[in-house]
Amino acid sequence: MFRFLKEKFFGGAKPPAPVAPPADDAPAAPAAPPTEPAPAAATVPVAPPAPPAAPAAAADTVPVPATPGASPEPSPDASAATRQGWLTRLRDGLRKTGSALTAVFAGARIDDALYEELETALLLADAGTQATQHLLSDLQRRVKAAGATDAAQVRTLLADALTEWLAPLQKPLEVGAQADGPTVWMVAGVNGAGKTTTIGKLTWHLAQHGATVLLAAADTFRAAAREQLGTWAERNGVDIVAQEGGDPAAVAFDAVSAGRARGKDVVIVDTAGRLPTQLHLMEELRKVKRVVAKAQAGAPHEVLLVIDGNTGQNALAQVKAFDAALQLTGLIVTKLDGTAKGGVLCAIAQWAREQRRTLPVYFIGVGERLEDLQPFDAREFAQALLA
Numbered sequence: 001m002f003r004f005l006k007e008k009f010f011g012g013a014k015p016p017a018p019v020a021p022p023a024d025d026a027p028a029a030p031a032a033p034p035t036e037p038a039p040a041a042a043t044v045p046v047a048p049p050a051p052p053a054a055p056a057a058a059a060d061t062v063p064v065p066a067t068p069g070a071s072p073e074p075s076p077d078a079s080a081a082t083r084q085g086w087l088t089r090l091r092d093g094l095r096k097t098g099s100a101l102t103a104v105f106a107g108a109r110i111d112d113a114l115y116e117e118l119e120t121a122l123l124l125a126d127a128g129t130q131a132t133q134h135l136l137s138d139l140q141r142r143v144k145a146a147g148a149t150d151a152a153q154v155r156t157l158l159a160d161a162l163t164e165w166l167a168p169l170q171k172p173l174e175v176g177a178q179a180d181g182p183t184v185w186m187v188a189g190v191n192g193a194g195k196t197t198t199i200g201k202l203t204w205h206l207a208q209h210g211a212t213v214l215l216a217a218a219d220t221f222r223a224a225a226r227e228q229l230g231t232w233a234e235r236n237g238v239d240i241v242a243q244e245g246g247d248p249a250a251v252a253f254d255a256v257s258a259g260r261a262r263g264k265d266v267v268i269v270d271t272a273g274r275l276p277t278q279l280h281l282m283e284e285l286r287k288v289k290r291v292v293a294k295a296q297a298g299a300p301h302e303v304l305l306v307i308d309g310n311t312g313q314n315a316l317a318q319v320k321a322f323d324a325a326l327q328l329t330g331l332i333v334t335k336l337d338g339t340a341k342g343g344v345l346c347a348i349a350q351w352a353r354e355q356r357r358t359l360p361v362y363f364i365g366v367g368e369r370l371e372d373l374q375p376f377d378a379r380e381f382a383q384a385l386l387a
């Protein structure tokens with residue numbers, strides 16, 4: 001799920017309860033013992049350490065994990081059965097996007113009509129014109145090189161072409177690279193993209209690996225958003241810093257400071273949903289980012305945009321706009337289930353290539369359950385799409 005870089009995580013062993021902040025050269029860091037709540041006024045410490053078991057089935061809207069794979073002990077590697085379960089869900093989730101593509105191959109011969117139908121299917125899946133053109137010419141080259149003679153072979157070769165095209169988006173999200181403080185992630189996106197539920201799911205996975213997490217509810221306007229994050233905090237037994245009204249940047253600052261004081265491994269800053277056209281709100285996001293850097297040099301270590309896969313090419317427009325404001329370091333694509341526009345990942349890969357940079361898709365979501373959010377794997381994705 002993550003790439004853990006601190007010794008405490010190696011072997012998946014549960015860390016000793018209090019984790020002392022590493023000796024560092026940052027004199028500004030508060031010296032409070034890690035288990036003590038920091039005295040920040042805005043702080044709402046939530047329940048102490050998580051029960052090791054998967055979250056209890058709380059009666060709210062957030063689904064809890066199904067039992068398979070939800071081992072009470074942290075386990076760095078999902079079991080084969082859990083992995084298989086994910087692949088099935090991925091295939092099911094991507095069915096709407098994939099079925100139009102696979103239909104092209106049903107009984108087809110390898111001719112111009114096949115490539116034309118594939119072109120249409122890729123465009124309808126919101127892969128974008130340039131990525132579609134690239135994929136088709138790459139596929140034709142592969143077909144020729146392999147001397148493929150039937151449509152089933154072409155389908156396999158398309159999976160190879162897709163895998164190669166999407167591979168630059170694949171990268172594990174790192175935890176613990178920082179010598180002197182928590183790993184800090186800032187999460188942004190338009191309203192309803194899935195930010196808060198994604199943070200909740202990531203927190204659950206982190207807690208399962210023994211990582212200590214602090215959440216920052218930097219949506220100071222919407223009580224429901226804070227409550228939603230609070231539910232996840234409670235469920236995972238992690239602290240939350242929240243505040244009604246006021247400046248989201250101040251909440252983020254308090255949270256990162258508290259995360260340092262308490263020796264947390266990860267601080268995740270949830271921000272209010274906004275449209276890129278709401279310029280004052282985009283400026284507010286920039287301020288959150290700046291202020292987080294004041295609380296801890298080098299933070300935020302990731303600026304993550306959550307995009308709703310349902311929105312297809314519009315999601316790409318969001319990536320461009322949020323990137324211009326925040327210099328994104330990664331993406332999380334939710335709701336790939338129930339959409340026929342999952343090809344947007346190809347368009348994102350195209351855009352990143354044009355920018356000559358990597359913009360990883362750290363996770364994808366294909367459902368509302370905890371285990372429906374998993375790291376993006378280019379080959380798995382391509383194969384599930386064309387299954």
Ligand SMILES: Nc1nc2c(ncn2[C@@H]2O[C@H](COP(=O)(O)OP(=O)(O)OP(=O)(O)O)[C@@H](O)[C@H]2O)c(=O)[nH]1
Nearest residue numbers: 191192193194195196197273334335365366367368
């Ligand atoms: N089907 C499906 N639903 C998802 C997925 N990820 C999130 N959701 C749902 O999307 C809805 C919105 O999620 P939130 O986490 O509240 O979105 P948000 O971005 O925090 O929303 P705001 O705080 O209003 O900006 C919830 O009902 C989630 O359960 C997914 O991968 N698939």
